[in-house]
Amino acid sequence: MSISNELTNVLQEYISDFLKKRNFSYVVKPSIPIVWFGDIEEYNESPKKVVTVGINPSLSEFEKKRFNIVDLECENAVDELVNTLNLYFKDNPYDWFNNFEKVLSTLDASYYEKKATNTAIHIDIYSAIATNPIWRYLSDGEKKDIQRTDLFKKLLNLLDPDIIVFSVNNDIFKDVFSDFKLEKSEDNINDKKGIFIRKYKNGTQILIWGRNMQGQPFGGLSNQEIRETMEQFFHKDNSINIVKTSNENKNKNEFKRNFNAETDILSSTSKTLSVEKISGTSEWSASIDSYVAGLKGYATQKNKEYLVAVLDILRTENRPMTAMEVKNKCFNNYNKYGIKDDEDSRKNIYECLYQHADCNKNSNAKTQSMLFVRDNLKYYAFDPNVKLW
Numbered sequence: 001m002s003i004s005n006e007l008t009n010v011l012q013e014y015i016s017d018f019l020k021k022r023n024f025s026y027v028v029k030p031s032i033p034i035v036w037f038g039d040i041e042e043y044n045e046s047p048k049k050v051v052t053v054g055i056n057p058s059l060s061e062f063e064k065k066r067f068n069i070v071d072l073e074c075e076n077a078v079d080e081l082v083n084t085l086n087l088y089f090k091d092n093p094y095d096w097f098n099n100f101e102k103v104l105s106t107l108d109a110s111y112y113e114k115k116a117t118n119t120a121i122h123i124d125i126y127s128a129i130a131t132n133p134i135w136r137y138l139s140d141g142e143k144k145d146i147q148r149t150d151l152f153k154k155l156l157n158l159l160d161p162d163i164i165v166f167s168v169n170n171d172i173f174k175d176v177f178s179d180f181k182l183e184k185s186e187d188n189i190n191d192k193k194g195i196f197i198r199k200y201k202n203g204t205q206i207l208i209w210g211r212n213m214q215g216q217p218f219g220g221l222s223n224q225e226i227r228e229t230m231e232q233f234f235h236k237d238n239s240i241n242i243v244k245t246s247n248e249n250k251n252k253n254e255f256k257r258n259f260n261a262e263t264d265i266l267s268s269t270s271k272t273l274s275v276e277k278i279s280g281t282s283e284w285s286a287s288i289d290s291y292v293a294g295l296k297g298y299a300t301q302k303n304k305e306y307l308v309a310v311l312d313i314l315r316t317e318n319r320p321m322t323a324m325e326v327k328n329k330c331f332n333n334y335n336k337y338g339i340k341d342d343e344d345s346r347k348n349i350y351e352c353l354y355q356h357a358d359c360n361k362n363s364n365a366k367t368q369s370m371l372f373v374r375d376n377l378k379y380y381a382f383d384p385n386v387k388l389w
Contacts (some may be wrong), residue, residue: 003040003082010154014128017148019072026131026142028059030069032081033128035155037097038111038121038157039086043159046118048240050109051161052100053123054217055168056146057130066092073333089113091280092181097122098332099217102206103165105335106230108243123159123167125152125176149176163240164207167217173209180207186229199233206240208233216328220341223334306330309337 003011018033034057043049061067067086070080089097089111097111100122104110109118131138138146146166153176156164166177180200187196197218200207208230213219218226227242234240313329327349331341339345 004158007040007158008078010151010155010158012083012311013151013154014148015072015077015081017151018129021129021146024142026133026138026144027146028062028130031062031130032067032069032072032084034061034067034085034124034130035081035124035128036085036121037088037093039089039119040082040121041086041111042113042119045123046109047160048107048109048118048163049159050104050107050118050120050163050165051123051156051159052097052104052120052165052217053125053168055135055172056127057138058094058096058122059130059132059134060094061130064092064094066094067207075190095329095332098215099167100165102221102223102226102332102334103210103230105223106227106242107163107165108241109163121159123155125149125172152176162204162206165210166213167210169212177202177207177209180205184233186232189221189225189229192220197221197226197229197233210359216332222342224340228260237338258357306339309339310349312337335349 014033014035021027022029022031062069068080068084070084071077072081074080090113093111100120101110104120105116107118108116109120110116111120111122113119126135126143126149128148128151129146131142131146135143164177166173177200180202183199183201185196185198188197189197195211195213197208197210198207210218211220231242234242288373309330310326313326327346330337330339330345330349334340339349
């Protein structure tokens, strides 16, 4: 793998910095410095170079074992580090990055192989080192000890992106991108208070800055809202080709067509499941047939796209999830589900989660409990912060 001498030198600086700090109590163990996320060779070959920017890596990257823990003191440390960084989006990346994909897709860019003309990568401002607790909960002293904004600036200069996509708070913007001048701003998009996207320039370099909501880049914005805003920003800029079409309608129609097939699979067995409550103190049961009938009844009264999306997420994830997680996955995958991030959607998703078939009348199960069954998977929900089981 061929990388420039300048980039090799920066990587060696990142490795040296990590080796000095790896024993700090709040540094995730085991871990490596995540200098970037994505395929840097594909990035370098892209007609337009697009970089997304965050604060520092998530500890979940190592909880989920998304990187090989390479030996940073071996002779080939730089090559091995580059290899594992380049493979990140090839297998099980953190779905948090889907928030940035909403913007990247309008720029004909993506982190993912062969999904767009341009391959984007992600880098972090303050450190390439994952911490526990996360950045916002570190003390000022801990932040000062681990922070290396100077390395970020060196890396960004070498990458020399045409477009930077950024979604962090105002203080960090001023700290790092004060040289950029505001060109256009769309605030309170669709009357959503505080929700904004802004376009800045520094020479020929463009920066797109969007509101971060509760750790979610460009949170509160649907793909359509982002696309329309970007079209306004770039309609006179021939150097940037804003993608005006997408597969949203195709994906939504596909899910509509598959709805009956999904429920037919659910109702293919008539056995009754006995399920313990989360407390383990009592039991209740519902036949799959009656449950599916309840789902179909719900779908005739409401927009069944919500139900199909929830079923798909639960089936695909195949793990304990909170109702909040299910909701966020619906919103973060607008291209797939076509569900906008608004109050009505949130209400419909939660209503969908709390639907259940007739319970055993003698059961002491709480009335708000819910059983989801998909190929013998069982999920519970009591409120948005309780795990589905």
